[in-house]
Amino acid sequence: MSLNLKVHGLSIEYDSAAILDGINFELQGGEMVALLGPNGAGKSTLLRCISKALEPTKGTVFFNGREAGSLTAGELARQLAVVPQDTGVDFDFTVEEVIRMGRFPYYKGSRKNKINHEAIVHTAMEITGILPLRHRSAATLSGGERQRMVFARALCQEPELLLLDEPTANLDIGYQWELLDIVQRLNREKGVTVIAAIHDLNLATLFFRQFILLADGKVLAFGSADEVLTEENILASYGVQASIFRHPLHGRLQVSVGKDSMSPLQKKGRGREKRVHVIGGGQEALPVLEALWEKGYSLSLGPVSREDSGYNFAHFSDIPVIENPPFSSISDETYQEHLKLMHESKWIVLPPISFGEGNLRNLEAMADAIAQGIPGIVFGDKVEERDFTGGKAVGILERFKEQGVLFVNNTEEVLDCLKNNE
Amino acid sequence: MPLKGSGKKKIARIRRGTLFLSLILLLLATVFAAIVLGAASIPLKSALAVLLSPFTGLNGLFKGVEVTEVQRGIILQLRLPRVIQAAIVGASLSLAGAVYQGLFRNPMADPYVLGVSSGAALGAVAAMLTGGTLLFAGFTAVPLFAFIGGTSTIALVYYMSRVGKFVPVMTLLLSGIAVSAFLSAIVSLLTYFAGENLHQVVFWMMGGVSGANWSRVVAMLPYALIGFCCIYYYARELNVLLLGEETARHLGVNTERVKIIILAAASLLVAAAVSTSGIIGFVGLVVPHLIRIAVGPDHRVLLPASALLGAILLIAADTLARNIIAPAELPVGIITSMVGAPMFIYLLKKRKKLRYFNTGG
Numbered sequence: 116m117s118l119n120l121k122v123h124g125l126s127i128e129y130d131s132a133a134i135l136d137g138i139n140f141e142l143q144g145g146e147m148v149a150l151l152g153p154n155g156a157g158k159s160t161l162l163r164c165i166s167k168a169l170e171p172t173k174g175t176v177f178f179n180g181r182e183a184g185s186l187t188a189g190e191l192a193r194q195l196a197v198v199p200q201d202t203g204v205d206f207d208f209t210v211e212e213v214i215r216m217g218r219f220p221y222y223k224g225s226r227k228n229k230i231n232h233e234a235i236v237h238t239a240m241e242i243t244g245i246l247p248l249r250h251r252s253a254a255t256l257s258g259g260e261r262q263r264m265v266f267a268r269a270l271c272q273e274p275e276l277l278l279l280d281e282p283t284a285n286l287d288i289g290y291q292w293e294l295l296d297i298v299q300r301l302n303r304e305k306g307v308t309v310i311a312a313i314h315d316l317n318l319a320t321l322f323f324r325q326f327i328l329l330a331d332g333k334v335l336a337f338g339s340a341d342e343v344l345t346e347e348n349i350l351a352s353y354g355v356q357a358s359i360f361r362h363p364l365h366g367r368l369q370v371s372v373g374k375d376s377m378s379p380l381q382k383k384g385r386g387r388e389k390r391v392h393v394i395g396g397g398q399e400a401l402p403v404l405e406a407l408w409e410k411g412y413s414l415s416l417g418p419v420s421r422e423d424s425g426y427n428f429a430h431f432s433d434i435p436v437i438e439n440p441p442f443s444s445i446s447d448e449t450y451q452e453h454l455k456l457m458h459e460s461k462w463i464v465l466p467p468i469s470f471g472e473g474n475l476r477n478l479e480a481m482a483d484a485i486a487q488g489i490p491g492i493v494f495g496d497k498v499e500e501r502d503f504t505g506g507k508a509v510g511i512l513e514r515f516k517e518q519g520v521l522f523v524n525n526t527e528e529v530l531d532c533l534k535n536n537e
Numbered sequence: 538m539p540l541k542g543s544g545k546k547k548i549a550r551i552r553r554g555t556l557f558l559s560l561i562l563l564l565l566a567t568v569f570a571a572i573v574l575g576a577a578s579i580p581l582k583s584a585l586a587v588l589l590s591p592f593t594g595l596n597g598l599f600k601g602v603e604v605t606e607v608q609r610g611i612i613l614q615l616r617l618p619r620v621i622q623a624a625i626v627g628a629s630l631s632l633a634g635a636v637y638q639g640l641f642r643n644p645m646a647d648p649y650v651l652g653v654s655s656g657a658a659l660g661a662v663a664a665m666l667t668g669g670t671l672l673f674a675g676f677t678a679v680p681l682f683a684f685i686g687g688t689s690t691i692a693l694v695y696y697m698s699r700v701g702k703f704v705p706v707m708t709l710l711l712s713g714i715a716v717s718a719f720l721s722a723i724v725s726l727l728t729y730f731a732g733e734n735l736h737q738v739v740f741w742m743m744g745g746v747s748g749a750n751w752s753r754v755v756a757m758l759p760y761a762l763i764g765f766c767c768i769y770y771y772a773r774e775l776n777v778l779l780l781g782e783e784t785a786r787h788l789g790v791n792t793e794r795v796k797i798i799i800l801a802a803a804s805l806l807v808a809a810a811v812s813t814s815g816i817i818g819f820v821g822l823v824v825p826h827l828i829r830i831a832v833g834p835d836h837r838v839l840l841p842a843s844a845l846l847g848a849i850l851l852i853a854a855d856t857l858a859r860n861i862i863a864p865a866e867l868p869v870g871i872i873t874s875m876v877g878a879p880m881f882i883y884l885l886k887k888r889k890k891l892r893y894f895n896t897g898g
Contacts, residue, residue: 199783
């Protein structure tokens, strides 16, 4: 059931403007490829050329070595199914009737072959979760339901090659995941070759192993996620700065855009007079960092190790950060740097981090700064549970309280404190 | 009224069965009414005796019924061929309307877009003005010229709309409207210079089956049958084409070939109808919509049901045309337009959207 697809020198022009310009690639049967690229890069056009909906100006498409042009409409429809982008329906067929039309290419001679069309239709409806809606009029479906109906129809064709044009565009995240999961199962269990044009790069890396990146009608990159999803390629095709990193939970590549276009804009008016220093990093510090950044404060951070999520935040937002080597205590040098950074700030915030022997010196540095008149804000919630120093940290915080340091329980209170004391 | 569960399919089947049964009964009733009613009144018993006389087994039923030769002549030589011609014309126009609406996915499509009827009209008028009584291979010149005019117009429109390898539906419709307007203008121009033939031309253009006779019926029937069979053969393809041409191609329909065959078949039906009966409006537009409202857009049901209902409506309209101002007659085209147009507006208002064409945004 898998199909070898070869696209050779494919070009198409509209009014002498090249939409596709010499596309070449070959897919072995059973691959699952995400077709990426900005709007107007030619993704849909490429898919439509492969499905013979458009006639290329130059070049050829081969299915299992056979030229696509030599296949009849019926032969093609038994090998290839398309889930198009625009699935507008303006007639009053029931959902089931529309889905059953996916069996059309198999009707001729099917009495002899004894194909159980109804069972195939039923399974397709079941898989796509459209079964409860099968008697509804197709015209009354929502965008997402229509998408699933069209997908079910494509399944009825029992294709060897499945072309999907923005299959998840109209779907909520639940159905996006479900649909791509079905596609992946088809690919793995039945060896169906899949090409899907997709906008959501991060969704693409979750389900696809192969990528084609189009830009200006040409193949800019073709290969694995690491080969295709680079900062240079994203800039060259989509025209935006992006940060590429591995997702902390599943380890797939993630593309986060907006580094260049967002931070300079937001850096405006973030002078030192509004600088807030946040001690330590990790998941505990991120909410308060994000909230302060959003409210327009300029920030500094530290000390954190390179693996820390706070470090990534500082790196992405381009704010001063003190780096401490991983798994090591605070050195004298770091201590001094930290002190210097705190002196440059208007406020010091201590997020609800845990305290160990390793980072106790950060509290000492904070005490130092407070003694010199820099106001502090401390998350005072459940300090005992976070103290792994045998009460030393709690002791320091007790002293802070006597010195008039503000204690808060959540991020909103931090913002209130800062606002009231401006 | 959406019903849930598997009973829904059974209900749809029962609904279709009921539709066909009632259409056939209605057709029989209309045929008898059309034969009985008229300037010369004929008792129902006499009509039945004449019509059922070929079935010798039933002769015993009509022992006491007296049928004069005049009555027999009226029934067999005037009314019966007229009823049959009305049925064929009504069925052909409705069938063509259903096909055009489906193929072009346009609720307003009917045999008169695409210029088919204008082309046929031009051919017919040209024939009338140049003599009109010529006989040519079993045809009088009028139907033959109408047929040539109609089919060559659709061919012209089709090739005019060609973009590369494909013929997009929108271009086809627009070219049809333009060509239709152009040909209608020529028809008007010819009518202007019609001179002594003016009456014939104008009366023909108003539409009607008044000149019906057996030789016309026999000449038309093969075209109607060929047209219907060709179209019905592609009923499933027509269903798939409703999803859009690109989707239909993806589902394995050879759209270009199917379109040519179906268009040619429908144009054959229209040309045959127009050449014998002139311009009869609204049958082709309204009938398919009525059927869709009853049983949905599936062409396997829609096509035969539209043909039946079209036949019924045109027989009824013609009977009305013969009887309103008897012994004089009205052109049937006036009746169909006067009844059809308000009916269509009523449907539009009542349904808001016509079933299968969800044109609302």
